[in-house]
Amino acid sequence: MNKAPETDLHALLDQPMPDRDGHFGPYGGQAVPPQLKAIMDSIAEAYLAIRETQAYQDELAELYTHYVGRPSPIYLARRLSEHCGGHAEIYLKREDLNHTGAHKINHALGEALLAKHMGKTKVIAETGAGQHGVAMATACALVGLPCEIHMGEIDIAKEHPNVVKMKILGATLISVDRGTRTLKDAVDSAFEEYMKDPDNFFYAIGSVVGPHPFPMMVRDFQSVVGREAREQFLAMKGELPDYVVACVGGGSNAMGLFTAFLHDLDVKMVGVEPSGRGLGLGEHAATLTYGKPGTMHGFHSYMLQDDEGQPQPVYSIASGLDYPSVGPQHSYLKDIGRAEYHAMDDEACLKAFMDLSRFEGIIPALESSHALAWAMQAAREAEPGTRILVNLSGRGDKDADFVADKLAL
Numbered sequence: 297m298n299k300a301p302e303t304d305l306h307a308l309l310d311q312p313m314p315d316r317d318g319h320f321g322p323y324g325g326q327a328v329p330p331q332l333k334a335i336m337d338s339i340a341e342a343y344l345a346i347r348e349t350q351a352y353q354d355e356l357a358e359l360y361t362h363y364v365g366r367p368s369p370i371y372l373a374r375r376l377s378e379h380c381g382g383h384a385e386i387y388l389k390r391e392d393l394n395h396t397g398a399h400k401i402n403h404a405l406g407e408a409l410l411a412k413h414m415g416k417t418k419v420i421a422e423t424g425a426g427q428h429g430v431a432m433a434t435a436c437a438l439v440g441l442p443c444e445i446h447m448g449e450i451d452i453a454k455e456h457p458n459v460v461k462m463k464i465l466g467a468t469l470i471s472v473d474r475g476t477r478t479l480k481d482a483v484d485s486a487f488e489e490y491m492k493d494p495d496n497f498f499y500a501i502g503s504v505v506g507p508h509p510f511p512m513m514v515r516d517f518q519s520v521v522g523r524e525a526r527e528q529f530l531a532m533k534g535e536l537p538d539y540v541v542a543c544v545g546g547g548s549n550a551m552g553l554f555t556a557f558l559h560d561l562d563v564k565m566v567g568v569e570p571s572g573r574g575l576g577l578g579e580h581a582a583t584l585t586y587g588k589p590g591t592m593h594g595f596h597s598y599m600l601q602d603d604e605g606q607p608q609p610v611y612s613i614a615s616g617l618d619y620p621s622v623g624p625q626h627s628y629l630k631d632i633g634r635a636e637y638h639a640m641d642d643e644a645c646l647k648a649f650m651d652l653s654r655f656e657g658i659i660p661a662l663e664s665s666h667a668l669a670w671a672m673q674a675a676r677e678a679e680p681g682t683r684i685l686v687n688l689s690g691r692g693d694k695d696a697d698f699v700a701d702k703l704a705l
């Protein structure tokens with residue numbers, strides 16, 4: 297698709313996203329067998345019905361306030377901004393301060409409440425960095441549902457603190473030793489378990505990916521981030537930021553932030569992917585930057601693929617970003633020109649991780665550090681007075697040992 301001119305952009309953005317079949321332009325949908333399509337439709341129906349009820353909205357709002365600690369604050373990172381030349385201001389939306397340490401709890405609670413409402417007997421989830429796993433284990437403990445988390449062996453070794461937390465919270469942890477032993481294989485494994493009894497199990501997908509209704513549903517739950525941020529920024533500054541920036545793995549924290557700003561065309565929306573340790577096969581996971589449209593895991597989107605359309609191996613220093621596809625709404629926003637996507641490598645990510653820690657006393661997640669790295673680079677080159685709002689999607693406790701080893705601290 298060609299980039300839309302501004303007048304058309306307004307019209308495109310006014311269309312329902314997604315349409316009734318779960319499409320965002322040519323992306324999304326339900327590329328699943330008929331039996332599963334019926335189950336996905338029943339989840340969509342239950343979600344659309346329940347989200348209109350006051351009881352559900354009140355329960356979620358109450359949990360966001362008293363359990364998660366919302367609204368998360370916006371913080372002006374003064375010393376970091378100075379370090380980047382001082383003419384642009386970098387603001388952080390502090391999702392790292394949420395209960396369980398990341399944005400993932402926003403959708404985990406919504407999904408757990410829905411599973412409970414639908415009378416499901418077990419929640420299954422995949423996890424990369426362990427944040428979605430911890431959030432799901434937490435939400436399941438809260439609503440009283442058994443929870444099974446699938447996680448690649450490599451990620452288990454890297455994200456030890458989160459692995460321990462999931463166990464303490466009562467989840468069953470399934471170690472996945474096939475393929476690349478990271479996120480994509482964890483999804484495959486979780487999906488196989490789900491298919492044993494999809495009528496009674498609930499597969500709580502951890503990002504804005506998968507067949508409809510998940511990209512819509514997870515986005516809706518995460519959109520609290522952007523709603524708050526827009527209001528908070530206006531209250532603080534009387535105007536909107538010039539940029540809103542978020543890292544993109546599957547794309548949930550980015551969609552959560554972007555959704556409230558979609559129609560504010562003066563606000564540039566930037567998603568940041570990992571260019572890892574090089575542009576060769578299996579060296580990065582910058583799907584929107586280097587991929588092309590394809591279908592996997594039940595939906596159509598940009599995808600890193602080989603000539604046969606099979607997913608390529610991917611890599612990122614941040615376990616939560618190494619996925620060979622991406623949320624279908626991001627693919628659409630890229631094509632119509634409403635959002636732009638850039639890639640930052642491991643080295644820039646580590647530098648941003650250390651800079652935020654040492655200039656602000658905030659240790660960010662490696663995932664979020666990609667967004668921060670792009671914002672720091674943009675701040676150095678920006679016009680004076682530019683305001684950049686970064687979604688600090690999670691805290692770096694889970695990454696502290698890994699980084700300390702890597703940098704021999």
Ligand SMILES: Cc1ncc(COP(=O)(O)O)c(C=O)c1O
Nearest residue numbers: 427503545546547548549616690
């Ligand atoms: C802190 C943090 N940020 C971002 C992500 C990436 O997910 P998404 O792109 O869905 O926000 C993860 C995934 O685990 C994460 O833990």
